[in-house]
Amino acid sequence: MKYVSILGSTGSIGRQTLEVIKSFPESLQLVALAAGRNRQDFLAQCLEFRPLVVSLEQEEDAQWLKEQLARRGFYPEIYYGLDGLVKVATCNQATVVVTAVSGAIGLVPTCAAISAGKDIALANKETLVAAGEYVTALAAKHKVKLLPVDSEHSAIWQCLHGESKNSVRRLLLTASGGPFRQWEQGDLAEVTPQMALQHPNWAMGKKITIDSATLMNKGLEVIEARWLFNLDFDAIDVVIHPQSIIHSMVEYGDGSILAHLGMPDMRIPIQYALSYPQRWTNDLPRLNLTELNRLTFEQPDTQKFPSLALAYEAGRMGGTAPAVLNAANEIAVHAFLAGQIKFTDIPSTVERTLAAHQVVTPSGLEEIIEVDGWARRQAAKILSKY
Template identity: 75%
Template sequence: MKQIAILGSTGSIGRQTLEIVEFFPHNLKVVALAAGRNRQTFLQQCMRHKPLVVSLELEEDAKWLKEQLAGEDYLPEIHYGLNGLLAVATCHEASVVVTALSGAIGLIPTCAAIKAKKQIALANKETLVAAGDYVTKLAEQYKVQILPVDSEHSAIWQCLHGEARHSVKRILLTASGGPFRQLDRGALEQVTPRMALQHPNWFMGQKITIDSATLMNKGLEVIEAKWLFNLDYNDIDVVIHPQSIIHSMVEYSDGSILAHLGMPDMRIPIQYALSYPDRWFNQLPRLNVTELKGLTFEEPDTERFPSLALAYQAGRQGGTAPAVLNAANEIAVHAFLAGEINFLEIPAVVARTLDRHKVITPSSLEEIIEIDGWARSEALKIIRKQ
């Protein structure tokens, strides 16, 4: 039985991971959970799964949780804040840590889990975006596997299985294009947060849904793919595929292209990351290819959606540029959701923050975190026109 710790259990990926655990009670067991501020949902998760170690973001919520559990026959080890994330990530009983936190906050606990020699099921792409070189070297040092949970990277991973890596010509990451792929620039200026949160194919959290609408999510996935699969950026292409049936493809040197098809359901790649190297039968909806009305593809438009081009630019610059890209984008997305900037200003804030940054090669995790903080502060100055 695999014993699971989940960082971000009340988010979209975290909740779906718990569904998979419930599908396979004889194969999977939750031993540690960490969440943010959704304490009511977290209480229900704790009562249902009875993890040994738990954590919430705020001390007051941790105290509340302890009070709620006081009359029960179950009382876990309760933590809060960053120390709580570290306690969950390094829980002695856990063999696999699912990193489902949103944003660069996942970097420190993921590194701690690697040092504790836990297998990583990675749904927090920002970890490899901000510190890909550091994290992949750390995983190699501690002989830890990083298994992708994102549907696109899971697809690539599966298409690469059993193939000689030198025969890979390129990978093609598919993107739905989001809800606004057919809008002109004038219409994009009028996009509201409510409109942007209506993804046509996927059920996801707020931040990743906005990133999908700007195509920044695909840009972050390009950087993540570079580190997961040890590829050059020239060998990573993005193609718009509105139906989200083909999750990604690999082209080989002989002209063959292997594609991974399936329903747009995140529970499938989550399950594979947890069941690997096995495949377990489930009752999830199946793709009926005879019902497909057509699969279409198009080039991404980086003039209307410049975030993708910014991600390639930062990735090729290397060093601290991807960390700055990621941090500035997080701040810009939060500002858009709060009504402080418009939709087109999201990539503009990111671009200006990158322009103000002098790229260096970071020498430590602490230096990456320091740069992340600088970028957040600088992006806020740009938003506030300071």
């Protein structure tokens, strides 16, 4: 039996993780839950799964939850805020923590879980983007597994299984290209949040969907892959694959390319992260190869979508640059969703924030968090001038 904590249970990945847990009651048991402000859905989850430890973002919501659960005779430990995320991440009974919160807020509880000896099913890519060197070293110190949940990293992980790292020539991360792949560059300034939230293949949260539309999501995945698989950026390529059937590939030195194919369904990589090293049989929809008309591939257009190039640049700069990239992007995406800036202002805000930053090698987690805060303030200052 594996005992699971979930950070971000009312988001897309969190909900699908709960579906997987329900499908394997003999192998998986939920012990702790944390969510943001969606208290009604969170209440329903608590009543269905009966976790031992729970947390919401706001104190008033946590108090409301306590009253609602008490009326039903259920008395778990209830917390709120960052401290609550840490309590859920370090729940004594948990053996694996699914980090499905969006943004750099996942960094502190993820590191706390690692220090507590919990394996990490990693869906919060910002953790490795902002602090990849620190987090991977911490995981190695505590002999903790980092189990990728992103479909692309899960695909690479599986294609690498049983192979020598020395035989790898390059990783090929696939990207759908988003909803504006075929748009003219000059038209992108007219993109609205509603347009950008219409991803052609995947149902995801708002922030990651916007990142997919700008290709920043793929840039963040490149940085994450560098740390997950310990390869240089020159050995990590991105290829546009609009059908999202091949989730990623690994090219080996002998010319062989191993590809992972499957339906665009996040429950599959979530399940594999939780079942590893086993594979469990499920009844999810199957890929029918005879129904595929074609699989196509293109080079990403970094002139049209500069966020991908910015991510490579920040990754190669190293030090605190990826943390700045990530934080500035979060601020810009939220401003775009609020209707305050144009779609094309997102990468320009990130670029200008990076240009204002003096890159250093962080001494530890505290300095990374300080740089994250600086980047958010700097990005907000830049946004105020649009």
